[in-house]
Amino acid sequence: MSSSSAHPWSPTRWAENGSVRLAFDQLAEGADGEPLLLVTGLGxxxxxxxxxxCRMLAAQGFAVVRYDQRDGGESTHFPPTTNRNPISALFTKRGAAYTAEDMADDAVAVMRALGWRSAHLWGVSLGGAVAQRVALRHPGRVRTLTTMASVPGDIAGLRTMRNIRMGTLAKFARLKFPDTPEGAVAAGVAVSALLASSNRPFDERAARASAANNIDSGIHDPQAQSRQISAQWHGPPISAITQPTLVLHGEDDPLIKPSAAKAIASRIRDSRMVLLPRVGHELPECAWGIITTELGKLAAVSHHRPQPPAN
Known part of the structure; x- marks a missing residue:
């Protein structure tokens, strides 16, 4: 086995945005390709x-980097706040811990640490909203924008609820597991089952193996999730986005309604929406080919457009 196969990712590196430290790494394969920054979802x-x-994206010509958002993974976590779960965070005072602008600036901090003047951005779930905000706040840093399984990045509160299946969010918020490695694995399996497409058999064994290889307490940390959801956006509407934009969404998404994707696509000029069959709020292998092909097409479009200066 080659070293790149045994250790496909670089050692963890760090970017700084003020007092916040952001953990990131880069795929060894395709490191000389076009910069692609992956923005993760809630918790x-x-x-x-x-x-x-990620390897398929590298084969498509991308240099792939992923990072942990603040309050997630190895990045800086914030002190407890009054919001105890993601549902209450939709209704209570927002922005107490940090703002959506801060989260958008985190992505740019990672680019700076990499020496990237700009990059293609792909955000999933909450990461899709963050990526939209980066495109608004730092347009010169974004070559193309891909948002998947996301809501419009400029909505909040009750308007957000129109796009969310509240029954699933309630189930998500009720998940309770001990703060142990075994609890994190059980949470990973439960979350994967909750967010999977109902039109494919759920592979619990594979989900358990995946969760065991990625002990992530963030997926059952309602406090951290609430702080991320509570980050309020004060900037322009997404209709001001001018970068080539792709909107991906699973046809069977049990958490975010496909109408959210339609709303994003209708408001960003010249954007394109692609619904993914037999896909829930997840990244299943059956969709990898479509995803990589579509991102490759989008990158090709950007080659013919002048880029605004990076800030």
Whole structure:
């Protein structure tokens, strides 16, 4: 086995945004390709993005980097706040811990640490909203924008609820597991089952193996998730986004309604929406080919567009 196969990712590196430290790593394969920054979802660390998918992106011509958002993975975690679960965070005072602008600036901090003037951005779930905000706040840093399984990045509160299946969010918020490695594995299996497509058999054995290889307490940390959800956006609407944009969404997403993808695509000029069959709120292997092909097409479009200066 080659060293790149045994250790496909670089050692953990760190970026800084003020007092916040952000953990990231880079795929060894395709490191000389076009920069692609992966933005993770609610509470999840960067290891939830499948290695096989990242290798396919590298084969498509991308240099793949993933990072842990603040309050996730190895990045800086914040003190407890009054919001105790993600549902209450939708209704209570927002932005107490940090703002959505801060989270957008985190992505740029990672780019600076890498020496990247700009990159293609792909955000999943909450990461999709963050990526939209990066495109608004730092347009010169974003070559293309891909948002998947996300809500529009400029909505909050009750307007957010229109796009979310509250029954699933309630189940998600009720998950209780001990703060132990065994509890994290059990949480990983439960979350994977909850977010999977109902039109594919759920492979519990594979989910358990994946969770055992990625002990991530963030997926059952309601406090951290609440702080991420509570980060309020004060910037312009997503209709101001001008970068080539792709909107991906699973047809069977049990958490975020496909209408959210339609809303994003309708408001970003010249964006394109692709619904993924037999896909829930997840990144299953059956969708990897479509995802990598679509991101490759989008990158090709960007080659013919002038880039604004990076800030």
């Amino acid at each position: 999840a660390n960067r290891h939830w993005v499948p290695d096989g998918l």
